[in-house]
Amino acid sequence: MITQLFDHRVVAKDESELDYRLRRAFERCFESLNGCHYAYFVMHKSLQVKPRIISNYPEPWLEAYKAADFHLIDPVINHGMKCIAPFSWREALESTEPGQGNDVFTLSEKYQISKGFTFNLHDSNGLFAALSICNTEHRVDFEQVMMNRTAEIQMTLIRFHNNLTASFTPSELFPESGDTSLSDKEMGILKWVVMGKAYSEVAAIHAISVRTVKFHMSNVVNKLQVSNAKQAVYKAVSLGIV
Incomplete structure (x- = not known):
């Protein structure tokens, strides 16, 4: 039986009001992913600002990831920035130069976050977004299941991202960026x-x-x-x- 991981009543440690609202909206949109560990990552490609991450990964790992700015060396994010099609984390590692970003996966393995699949998009506002789904249960058919559901998940990601950018300005999503979006x-x-x-x-x-x-x-x-x-x-x- 799949464990229900989406609990809208729980506010994560140090989670801002906006993060909480976004997480609730995300989980309503992606109800079909109940039971999965996920991470929705969005960043501005041209601004030197921290990304916004909506996730139900273990809090210690999320805190460590954000504090160390691991997104700068994360093979999954770096691979997603260069491609359009969905991909497995195995593909991302294979396309990474030896020694670059391997530390991220070495540390994430402690939290059962080492195998997964990522869907990504690049929008007209200069934003890059990635939805990573982790194979926490180590299912042998995980990649095939993700491939079979590619169209469904990718379209849901597009709809959520469109709603996100229509509801919030870049300065609201990335407060430290200031007035740096192009008019x-x-x-x-x-x-x-x-x-x-x-x-x-x-x-x-x-x-x-x-x-x-x-x-x-x-x-x-x-x-x-x-x-x-x-x-x-x-x-x-x-x-x-x-």
């Missing part, structure tokens, strides 16, 4: 610049002055934490922001 005007101008349009052409398209175009691009450069417009274009494209 609609900045995104519009950046997209034309990425397409190779000169500032004069972008100005004509938006019916604004070249000086105003330069002003918005200067803001884009600052928000993407780069040195010039050329680097901003490269970073925006490489991160999938445009």
Whole structure:
């Protein structure tokens, strides 16, 4: 019998009100995953801010993971950042250079978190999200079950993520980021610049002055934490922001 792990009445240690609300919303959305250990991970690809994690993994492991910023070396997150299709953690480890991130799995094994499957997405707001489901019970058919349910779980992940981004601004999800999300005007101008349009052409398209175009691009450069417009274009494209 599968143990019921989704208890909406329990507030985890040091869990903020927003984290609690998000966890409840997530578990309502993913009721079909009852009995599974999961971790929903979302981060801004272009901002140096800590990710937000919704999970029912053991609290000691979550605390250690966040405190040590393990997401920076986690093979699962690093692999997910580079691909679109769902994948097993075995695939992530196989694609990782020897010695890079192995410590994360060595430590996680103490909490029965070493085998699993991850679904991921990259949205138009520059966010990367990953839903990892852990094979805590060591089922031999786990990967096959995940593959059979890929469409269902991936679509549920998309719906939840869409609701999340529609309900909360980046500054609410990542309070330490401040006002660093690109505005609609900045995104519009950046997209034309990425397409190779000169500032004069972008100005004509938006019916604004070249000086105003330069002003918005200067803001884009600052928000993407780069040195010039050329680097901003490269970073925006490489991160999938445009």
